Amino acid sequence: xxxxxxxxxxxxxxxxxxxxxxxxxxxxxxxxxxxxxxxxxxxxxxxxxxx
Numbered sequence: 001x002x003x004x005x006x007x008x009x010x011x012x013x014x015x016x017x018x019x020x021x022x023x024x025x026x027x028x029x030x031x032x033x034x035x036x037x038x039x040x041x042x043x044x045x046x047x048x049x050x051x
Contacts, residue, residue, distance in 0.1 A: 005048055012041035 015038035022031035 005045060008041050008045040008048070012038050012045060014038075015041065 015034050019031050019034035019038055022034055028035075
């Protein structure tokens with residue numbers, strides 16, 4: 001696993017954890033961008049792993 005893969009996966013996990021916390025406190029409308037950022041980073045990670 002390369003350094004960029006580790007960074008992408010770590011950032012995705014970070015945004016998932018913060019997103020879940022924000023959903024519980026302020027609702028899905030305010031935390032939507034965090035969940036989408038985590039999804040985009042995870043997709044970027046999986047695309048890099050397939051190559």
